[in-house]
Amino acid sequence: MIDIWHRLPMRGKMLCLAALAxxxxxxxxxxxxxxxxxxxxxxxxxxxxxxxxxxxxAGQLSLGHALYLGLGAYTATALWTLFGxxxxxxxxxxxxxxxxxxxxxxxxxxxxxxxxxxxxxxTIAFAEFTRIGFDHLQITGxxxxxFLSVNSPGSDKWWNLGGGPLLxxxxxxxxxxxxxxxxxxxxxxxxxxxxxxxxEDPEAARAAxxxxxxxKMIAMLISASMTAVGGVFYGFYYRNLFPSQVFDxxxxxxxxMAPIIGGLGTVFGPLVGAILLTPLGESLTALMQHxxxxxxxxxxxxYGLTLMVIITLQPSGVWPWLxxxxxxxxxxx
Amino acid sequence: MTxxxxxxxxxxxxxxxVYGLMALGLSVIFGVMRVVNFAHGEFTVVAMYAAxxxxxxxxxxxxxxxxxxxxxxxxxxxxxxxxxxxxxxxRAEHEQFILLVGLATVVVNGLLLIFGPDAHPINLPYSxxxxxxxxxxxxxxxxxxxxxxxxxxIALFLFFRYTRTGTAIRACADNLTGAGVVGLNxxxxxxxxxxxxxxxxxxxxxxxxxxxxxxxxxxPAYTLxxxVIVIIGGLGSMAGALxGGVLIGISEAxxxxxxxxxxxxxxxxxxxxxVLVLRxxxxxxxxx
Amino acid sequence: xxALLSINGISKRFRGLAAVSRxxxxxxxxxxxxVIGPNGAGKTTLFNMIAGAIPPxxxxxxFAGTRTDGLRSDQIARLGVGRTFQLVRPFPALTVEDNVIIxxxxxxxxxxxxxxxxxxxxxxxxxxxxxxxxxSSLTLPDRKRLEVARALATGxxxxxxxxxxxxxxxxxxxxxxxxxxxxxxxxxxxxLIEHVMRAVTALASRILVLHHGAAIAEGNPEQVLRDPAVVxxxxxxxxx
Numbered sequence: 001m002i003d004i005w006h007r008l009p010m011r012g013k014m015l016c017l018a019a020l021a022x023x024x025x026x027x028x029x030x031x032x033x034x035x036x037x038x039x040x041x042x043x044x045x046x047x048x049x050x051x052x053x054x055x056x057x058a059g060q061l062s063l064g065h066a067l068y069l070g071l072g073a074y075t076a077t078a079l080w081t082l083f084g085x086x087x088x089x090x091x092x093x094x095x096x097x098x099x100x101x102x103x104x105x106x107x108x109x110x111x112x113x114x115x116x117x118x119x120x121x122x123t124i125a126f127a128e129f130t131r132i133g134f135d136h137l138q139i140t141g142x143x144x145x146x147f148l149s150v151n152s153p154g155s156d157k158w159w160n161l162g163g164g165p166l167l168x169x170x171x172x173x174x175x176x177x178x179x180x181x182x183x184x185x186x187x188x189x190x191x192x193x194x195x196x197x198x199x200e201d202p203e204a205a206r207a208a209x210x211x212x213x214x215x216k217m218i219a220m221l222i223s224a225s226m227t228a229v230g231g232v233f234y235g236f237y238y239r240n241l242f243p244s245q246v247f248d249x250x251x252x253x254x255x256x257m258a259p260i261i262g263g264l265g266t267v268f269g270p271l272v273g274a275i276l277l278t279p280l281g282e283s284l285t286a287l288m289q290h291x292x293x294x295x296x297x298x299x300x301x302x303y304g305l306t307l308m309v310i311i312t313l314q315p316s317g318v319w320p321w322l323x324x325x326x327x328x329x330x331x332x333x
Numbered sequence: 334m335t336x337x338x339x340x341x342x343x344x345x346x347x348x349x350x351v352y353g354l355m356a357l358g359l360s361v362i363f364g365v366m367r368v369v370n371f372a373h374g375e376f377t378v379v380a381m382y383a384a385x386x387x388x389x390x391x392x393x394x395x396x397x398x399x400x401x402x403x404x405x406x407x408x409x410x411x412x413x414x415x416x417x418x419x420x421x422x423x424r425a426e427h428e429q430f431i432l433l434v435g436l437a438t439v440v441v442n443g444l445l446l447i448f449g450p451d452a453h454p455i456n457l458p459y460s461x462x463x464x465x466x467x468x469x470x471x472x473x474x475x476x477x478x479x480x481x482x483x484x485x486x487i488a489l490f491l492f493f494r495y496t497r498t499g500t501a502i503r504a505c506a507d508n509l510t511g512a513g514v515v516g517l518n519x520x521x522x523x524x525x526x527x528x529x530x531x532x533x534x535x536x537x538x539x540x541x542x543x544x545x546x547x548x549x550x551x552x553p554a555y556t557l558x559x560x561v562i563v564i565i566g567g568l569g570s571m572a573g574a575l576x577g578g579v580l581i582g583i584s585e586a587x588x589x590x591x592x593x594x595x596x597x598x599x600x601x602x603x604x605x606x607x608v609l610v611l612r613x614x615x616x617x618x619x620x621x
Numbered sequence: 622x623x624a625l626l627s628i629n630g631i632s633k634r635f636r637g638l639a640a641v642s643r644x645x646x647x648x649x650x651x652x653x654x655x656v657i658g659p660n661g662a663g664k665t666t667l668f669n670m671i672a673g674a675i676p677p678x679x680x681x682x683x684f685a686g687t688r689t690d691g692l693r694s695d696q697i698a699r700l701g702v703g704r705t706f707q708l709v710r711p712f713p714a715l716t717v718e719d720n721v722i723i724x725x726x727x728x729x730x731x732x733x734x735x736x737x738x739x740x741x742x743x744x745x746x747x748x749x750x751x752x753x754x755x756x757s758s759l760t761l762p763d764r765k766r767l768e769v770a771r772a773l774a775t776g777x778x779x780x781x782x783x784x785x786x787x788x789x790x791x792x793x794x795x796x797x798x799x800x801x802x803x804x805x806x807x808x809x810x811x812x813l814i815e816h817v818m819r820a821v822t823a824l825a826s827r828i829l830v831l832h833h834g835a836a837i838a839e840g841n842p843e844q845v846l847r848d849p850a851v852v853x854x855x856x857x858x859x860x861x
Contacts, residue, residue, distance in 0.1 A: 118568075121564060135595060136596060143595075193726055204710040208698060209695050311428055
């Protein structure tokens with residue numbers, strides 16, 4: 001970790017520290033609305049890091065990450081509403097549940113040499129399958145949804161992930177920063193190098209002694225686990241869960257936006273993507289409300305167009321370009 | 334088999350043929366260009382709305398508007414390929430995916446903006462008529478839709494088999510470099526292929542409008558449905574798309590009746606997962 | 622001398638066509654062994670079987686006392702067989718150094734050590750100055766050297782080289798020949814497929830000639846290159 005820090009040029013160190021300080025101090029000046037936007041920024045940055053690990057580093061396209069998000073959210077939320085088990089314990093059950101789902105998807109796909117588009121479709125299939133399953137699972141409220149009561153004893157305490165926006169803000173910030181540090185460390189670890197090799201050329205990776213199945217499975221394990229933690233946050237932040245929302249393919253696509261826009265396979269891409277994208281979407285909504293337009297689809301149209309424009313003009317994302325502009329792309333002297 | 338089960342299976346086969354036609358469009362595009370049209374269901378719903386508008390405003394029956402809509406969709410596909418997709422042909426898979434996911438998002442939300450979330454049914458005078466064959470009661474519209482879909486599929490088979498352009502497109506699919514070497518205009522043929530895929534969408538959407546009510550919410554479901562069908566049948570196999578369509582049609586109909594309508598696609602996905610695991614190239618596909 | 626690699630009657634058929642049929646030979650510890658033959662003789666198929674990229678239909682392969690036929694290519698690589706690909710496949714979007722670090726991580730656990738190994742290897746193959754370049758931006762000769770560097774960095778006991786000299790200018794060929802001879806002097810066993818006879822005669826202590834998938838001659842270069850069958854089937858056609 002220290003090693004990575006030393007590799008950053010001076011300007012990069014200053015920028016990181018300044019951004020971190022600004023993020024920590026933000027609640028001093030931000031109003032409730034701005035804070036809610038920032039919570040989303042860090043939430044998407046965090047999930048983006050999780051997805052980027054699998055796609056950006058190990059090269060495996062998952063379009064079904066809503067599966068792990070939803071399983072994480074449902075596991076922790078259901079444990080709380082049904083058995084009174086708090087989220088700080090629940091998260092350690094949510095992680096293995098989502099990780100197990102990831103292992104099944106990965107094992108089924110990669111054992112049978114299902115790659116690329118086929119693998120992506122398999123991930124969608126599993127997420128959809130689970131969505132419909134939860135739509136009919138009575139114990140979690142089926143399609144009518146699962147709600148976290150705000151009146152039950154202890155539900156407003158921080159140890160039960162209840163409280164004001166400040167709690168969620170700092171939680172999301174910690175998640176995003178921790179995920180970024182984890183990814184930065186993994187990138188420079190032997191595992192990270194193996195992932196890159198698998199992404200670039202599986203056959204050549206094998207020739208370099210890499211067990212590519214194992215490498216992909218580990219990537220899936222970490223990615224699904226991280227996403228599950230994001231799901232726990234989702235469940236306790238929104239305090240209501242509907243299968244048709246949390247397992248939806250739209251949710252999966254939402255997760256992948258930030259890393260793609262920011263820069264696939266880069267450490268800062270998901271962060272930059274989330275910082276750009278979330279406020280853009282929010283301000284668009286605000287702008288439309290200001291002009292009295294109340295149309296649900298407009299924001300999504302904007303997202304869709306953004307995706308198309310970025311992937312056409314800057315397929316490697318904003319961050320590599322930005323890093324060049326800021327002179328941060330030459331990490332070593 | 335009891336009469337009621339038989340009834341349901343027949344309905345499933347008929348619906349499945351329309352599904353098959355829709356999936357055929359996806360299969361043709363993928364088989365030739367190796368591009369997965371992620372906006373497939375979205376454009377199918379666009380065609381449904383086109384059929385609805387023509388019926389609602391001009392009173393044109395979908396069976397009549399079938400041809401003009403299919404032709405219009407051919408040109409839509411042709412132009413889309415030329416302007417949007419062409420630069421992505423040689424790009425990474427995930428980049429193509431993202432481009433088309435973006436397009437799909439724009440289209441489905443565009444529909445939502447214009448038409449709102451409510452369903453728009455086409456009420457033909459014979460919408461509730463049915464044929465009686467022995468103990469079978471078969472919806473008239475479903476028969477028409479299935480026959481139309483089947484006829485168009487046959488026409489497409491014949492096109493690929495017996496026309497110069499069709500043969501040239503198959504050559505591109507088999508050996509791209511070779512096709513370029515012998516002087517085929519690959520770009521042009523790709524655009525025609527995309528156009529044909531879209532003509533399938535246009536026709537399938539129009540026929541679908543007679544048996545299902547157009548609404549934006551159908552779009553992602555149809556995209557997934559087309560994928561499931563094509564993978565079960567075998568990506569790139571034309572016959573596979575039809576077989577897959579019929580299989581899914583039957584599975585949906587049976588699950589919808591005997592279990593729960595809202596769980597019918599769960600069985601489709603389960604079928605998909607089983608096929609992917611046991612035979613990833615699909616039922617009728619060539620080995621990967 | 623003991624055999625490091627022992628090939629015993631291996632065959633491979635593709636759709637009934639025999640690409641390699643019942644080929645046997647031994648490669649001794651410390652030697653440079655060359656496999657030559659006209660295009661389509663089955664050289665690369667033979668190589669892919671040794672490296673584990675494709676399994677042989679019959680026969681056995683023993684490397685350093687372990688049966689390797691049927692193992693995956695990554696398992697064989699970890700046993701100590703490094704390889705290059707005929708059509709070079711460096712990791713295109715990564716830097717030259719990262720390419721070689723990935724190889725080096727096979728013999729060490731830490732990235733820091735892998736970096737040291739990578740730099741030494743790159744220096745040895747005249748790529749040190751290009752270590753921060755992106756692999757896809759290299760010229761073909763450099764990419765070929767990068768392939769050798771990556772394979773070498775895995776710390777192999779046996780290095781399989783698939784036509785690394787093809788397409789290079791004579792001066793570049795001579796440089797690689799010199800490097801390989803150095804490596805061999807330090808104890809590395811090399812098995813090479815080569816078309817460039819100038820390199821084969823300069824390097825190989827023994828040669829195996831493949832023709833239509835079968836071995837038609839084996840021995841030291843003088844013997845083999847004078848063998849009438851070899852001259853007719855191979856050298857006659859392409860000439861020295």
